[in-house]
Every structure is written in structure tokens, then in C-alpha cells.
Amino acid sequence: MPDGEESAAVPPRYALVPDPHGPGGRLQPLAEDGTPAGPPVRADRLADSVAAVEAAEHPRWVWAAADSAYAPLLPLRLARCHDLRLTEALLLGHEGRWGAPRSLGAAWARLRGLPVPADLPESGPTDEQAGLFAPDRLQLAPGTDPLDAVVAVHAEQQRRVAAIADEAARGRFRLLVAAESAGALLAAEMAYDGLPWRSDVHDALLTELLGPRPALPGAQPRRLVELSAELQQALGGRPFNPDSHSQVLKAFADQGVQLASTRSWELRAVDHPAAALMIRYKELSRLHAAHGWAWQGAWARGGRFRPEYVVGGVVSGRWASRGGGALQIPRILRRAVVADPGWLLVVADAAQLEPRVLAALSQDAGLARTAAEGDLYSALAATAFHGDRDKAKLGLLGAMYGQTSGDIGPLLATLRRRYPAAMGYVEAAARTGEDGGVVHSRLGRACPPPSADWLDLTEAADAGEAGGRSARARGRFTRNFVIQASGADWALALLAALRRRLAGMESGADRPHLVFFQHDEVMVHTPADLADRVAAAVTESGEEASRLVFGDTPVRFPLSTAVVECYGDAK
């Protein structure tokens, strides 16, 4: 397991249920298969009791969902958990019941043959007071004891995992459950700790690009007002709204410039002085609207940006975020992410993760040899593309994403000849998708089945061009899914391994903590004297993740690591 590798003994389990209000709650020890190993215990101060059990027994905590059970206990740190809601979603997908409600109440209702409540819409920052931690978010029927439900649903989940017939697949799925649950711990912790954010640096950058902050909250900053005026003048002087696509298209058309859209790559190809102005306006307007002063006031106060992460929010297992756009911070704003005095940032990203995942998944001996190198694309180019790295990259990306357009045909033919196992792997995944089938990540995360609309479109007797297009689109999805989702498996295992290593480090009263995770990139905020140890832990965690997820493979998954004061200096 990523978070318990060192302990030979299986850790004990404890069900944990906080009271709906107040600091109390209940615990109950459980055996590995979920049967109670002792009576429930009441705790008047749940955080104290949990801390004591954590120190004495290092258990795996079993709870309905981290946001209701773990967030109220922070800053207490727990090593392991089994998150019932995330596990329910993984199991439902694996069992072909994708999309069924996954709350504790829904799982309990299925177990008892009761009507199954639909999942509530995800919470947002606005309903914090409205009861983010309220018990009704568990969707339990009135009168149900939540501890009974946690114990019963957990036992049922353990039974369902044990029922996976193939032993190797079962082991990998257990790893997936543990890693996803570790992600739940980490997401709550990162939201609590926040990413170091220098509002003064952010503010200076905005002022440099947009002009001074407008006195009125809704007002346009000076630079945008100027650009609007210049645009209007360049396009004949008639007023129009540069934020309205249709008005922009019309304004250009009036000058004899026909555009199919206002996309910036299309504008870039236009030979008209207004095009550059329009592109600049869009860039700055977007910065102002999405990451300007209003964003700062809402999300980055008190020296920390506190996003809300959604573990497993993307079907591939990648995380999503809710509010604040944590995973879409513009690169230019990275300079506002600065370590506290006496602290440093360790920033690491997995180099060329997806082609390496393909090499490991397909066990293509030739591709694996290139993926044993530091720069996979150069090695690939040397072997198969006469040293042309661009072509090698182009071809491999096209193969992984199902690209057919452009001059990519010959590149794909070369790849097919040199790396038949790798190309066969993605093409089989595509065929499965086109036929309406389901594919899985390395650890067993399932992709969604085709929708009813899709089936109508593609399986009708007269399924014509639209049906074919739709089938090919799903083929591209499943082709990419096996790689993206297996990459997410690896990244989750990396996180779990790194989190465990960081928990063992301290410098006085301070300790390093993860503060950012974005698909294949992690950031640790650490006391400066621990930075080298943190960097080493990143490397070790990458190796551990590779071994756990892909087993014995010659493929390497190197991380490029930078130790910096400012995120903007990381690469």
C-alpha cells in the first residue's frame, strides 16, 4: 500500500463518525473485513480521542467522506483512511454501475433495499454556513444511525473488493482505494494549509499590466478602457462590445475581414492592426476577470490561496477544483507564489509522463527502451525518426490522442512498424470504445459507458456519418483514457508516498507539507533546512509509485525537481 508499505502487519481500522454539531463523536474498532472488533466508543472531544488512537495504533480511519469527517479535525494529521464515498464511486464504476449515487446514504439504501437518494449537488464556497458538515449531506434516511451505516457500508465495500476475481487486479484495486483515500486526506489538508500567495506581488503584476486598481469594484481598469478605445478606432469608429463575440465578428466583417470565430489563433492569422489589439484585450480582460483583484479578495487572503480540490473529480481520476481555479492558475501569476521567510518551495513535475505510461502499460520492449532514457522523445527520435525530435513527439502524441489530421499519417506508420505492441495497445483501447465498451486504468478505474444517446446514434440501422463520427470520438476518448487515467493512478501513488515521507520530517515545530498538486506536478512548502531531504523524498516517492503501479518495468518515471523561493523560478 502506498501509505503503509513499511508495516508488515495490516493496520487496524476504526470507524469514525462526528456528531452533527459540537466537538464530540463516536469510534468503533473494526477488523480488516469490516466486522466490529469492539463496541462503539463515545468521545466528548473527538479530536483528542482520535489523536490518541492515531498515536497508539496508527489505524486506517473509516468515514463517510473526508469533508465531513476529517476537515473538522484539522490541523490534526492522520496517516490513513478509507473514504467510503470515493470508494463507492470506484466500485460502482468497476461493477458497471457508473453514475449511481455514491453517498453513504445511497450505499446504505442499496444495501437495505430502500429507495436510493440522489446525490446532492456539490457544495460551493457559498454554502459553507448552510451546512457543509451537516449530517444530511450524507443522505441518510431519518432515524438511521450514521455509525451503523458507516460500519455496514464499509464491510460491504470490503466484500465487493474481495470479490474481484483476478488476484492481481484485486491487489491493484486495493491500491487504488488506498491511494484515492490518501488523496482525500491530502485535499483536505491542502485546503486547510493553503498555497503561499503574496498578494503584494500579485497586485503589482496586475497594476503593471492593467493599470491601477479601479476605485469602483465593477469598473474596467485603465488599460482595458484604452484598448477598447483603440480597437473601436481601428475598426471604423463605431462602438461595440469587445466581450461580445458576435459584435466583434461583425466589426471585423465591416472592415472586410471575415472570421469564423474570435479564437486567438484565428485572429493571429489576420493581417489587420485590430487583430493584435483584440488578442491583447482578450488576454488582459481574462486576467482581470478570472484572476484579478476580485479573485484575490475572494480566494487569496491572509497570504494563502485556499482552493477547494475535488478528488476524483475528473472521470480519469485526475483531480478537479471548485472555485478559485486552482488547476488553471496562469503561468504569469506563478511569481506570486513565494515561500515564507526561512522556507522554500520544492517543485517537481513528472517528465513526459504519458508516453512513459504507454510504454509501461503496453510492455512494448522497444518503447520501454526509449522510456528508460531521461528524454524519451530524443531517444525515440534517434531510434525511429532520424534524430528529428519534433517528429517523434508529434507522432507519439498523435498516437495517444487519436489524431488523424495533418501530415501525421507517415509518422503513425513508422511508429506502428517500430513499436507494434504500444500502438496495438492504444488501438485496441480505441476499438473497445468505438464498439461501446469500457476500458480501465492500470489500477482499475473504469471509464464511463456510452450514453443512451450515443447508443441511439451509433447502433441505429441507419447510423450514418453522424454515428461514425460519434463512434470515433468515443474511440479517441477511450484511447486517451487508458493513458491519462493510468497517469493519474501513478500521480496519486506518488502523492500518497510523498505525504507519508513528509510526515516523518520536522524542523523544530515546523514540518514540510504539500501545498499544490496539478495532474503531474507537486509542490512542497518546507523549512529551508529540510529542502534537500524533501527533494530526495520526491525522487524516492516517484520510484515507489512506479514500482507499486507498474511493477517490474524497465520504464523510468523521472521527476524534474527544483528548489526555489518563488514558483515562477521553477522552470
Place this chain on the structure above:
DNA sequence: AGAAAAAGCGCC
């Protein structure tokens, strides 16, 4: 009036 869709661009 409010919800939903569309367009467009940010990140991987």
C-alpha cells in the same frame, strides 16, 4: 428572472 448553452481561454 433565472437557468442553460455557447464561446473562448486558462491549466495538464
Place this chain on the structure above:
DNA sequence: AAAGGGCGCTTTTTCT
């Protein structure tokens, strides 16, 4: 440089 899959967010436009 983009293509290709995945998202979130904001604004405008359209629908109910």
C-alpha cells in the same frame, strides 16, 4: 505553433 483528450471559469446569448 498547433493538433488531442480532460477539466473550470467568465461573459454573452438563448431558452424556459
